[in-house]
Amino acid sequence: MSRLVLASQSPRRQELLQSLGVDFLVVPAAINENSIQGKTPAELAEATAYAKARWVREEVRDGIIIAADTMVVLDEGEILGKPRGKQEAMDMLSRLSGEGHRVITGVAVMDPESGKEKVFHEITRVFFRRLSSAEIERYVDTGEPLDKAGAYGIQGKGALLVERIEGCYFNVVGLPLARLGQALMDFGIPLL
Numbered sequence: 001m002s003r004l005v006l007a008s009q010s011p012r013r014q015e016l017l018q019s020l021g022v023d024f025l026v027v028p029a030a031i032n033e034n035s036i037q038g039k040t041p042a043e044l045a046e047a048t049a050y051a052k053a054r055w056v057r058e059e060v061r062d063g064i065i066i067a068a069d070t071m072v073v074l075d076e077g078e079i080l081g082k083p084r085g086k087q088e089a090m091d092m093l094s095r096l097s098g099e100g101h102r103v104i105t106g107v108a109v110m111d112p113e114s115g116k117e118k119v120f121h122e123i124t125r126v127f128f129r130r131l132s133s134a135e136i137e138r139y140v141d142t143g144e145p146l147d148k149a150g151a152y153g154i155q156g157k158g159a160l161l162v163e164r165i166e167g168c169y170f171n172v173v174g175l176p177l178a179r180l181g182q183a184l185m186d187f188g189i190p191l192l
Contacts, residue, residue: 002062002064002111002187002188003023003024003025003062003063003064004022004024004025004064004066004184005024005025005026005027005056005063005066006024006026006027006066006067007027007029007052007053007055007056007065007067008026008028008029008052008066008068009026009028010068010174012153012155012173012174012175013068013175014026016173016174016177017066020181020191025060027056027059027060029051029052029053029055029056029067030055031048031052031055033048033051033069036048036051040077041071041077041104042104042121042123044079044106045070045071045104045106046069046106046107046108046119046120046121048069048106049067049069049105049106049107050106050117050119052067052068052108053065053066053067053108053109053110054108054110057110057112060112062112063112064109064110064184064187064189065108065109065110065111065112066107066108066109066175067107067108067109067110068105068106068107068175069105069106070103070104070105070106070149070171070172070174071103071104071105071149071150072101072102072103072149072150073101073102073103073104074095074099074101075099075101080092080095080096080101080149080150080151081149082146082147082148082149082151083145083146086140086141086146088151089140089145089146089151090133090151092145092150092151093131093136093140093145093151093152093161094131094133094136096150096151096152096161097128097129097130097131097136098128098129098130098131099127099128100126100128101125101126101128101150102123102124102126103123103124103126103149103150103171104121104122104123105121105122105171105175105176106119107119107120107122107175107176107180107183109180109184109187111187116186116187118186118187120179120183122167122168122176122179123167123171124165124168124169124171124172125165125166125167126154126162126165126172127162127166128163129161129162129163131161135161139152139157139158139160142157144156144158145158153173154169154173155173
């Protein structure tokens, strides 16, 4: 089996790949995400994942590269990135309270040797329960939301905020495993 290269320093993405029992090398991409454009949030997520994979392709010439970009998108199309501090995290969570939103992950898979590439995205709908300002403040005080898009992590204490989801849970964590597994089959890497 070809070596897998994860173009991400996200501990959550690393944990998801480890849960599949595969060996991989971690090579984070050093790109300026603010310079990447897309007409829609899904196109932006795909373009960012592709840029990460392309950057790592220049550093690592062998192995199958996996890159991803996850974003939280409000129904009107506004993207909620990582909060820049506690107040911004509280503001984001207040906006998500009692509402639904989309989590979009763009994924790029590349084989530098053959030149083969596959880029796709996955969308999951997430619905928050109504949150009190005290709950929001206590959650932000845990520090968990400060490095996550939309100011929450569904795999941690943020699970207590989520009423339900429609779609892939792992997509919300940061890597849609079922779709990734299908994509890797196209590269001759069966994970089952």
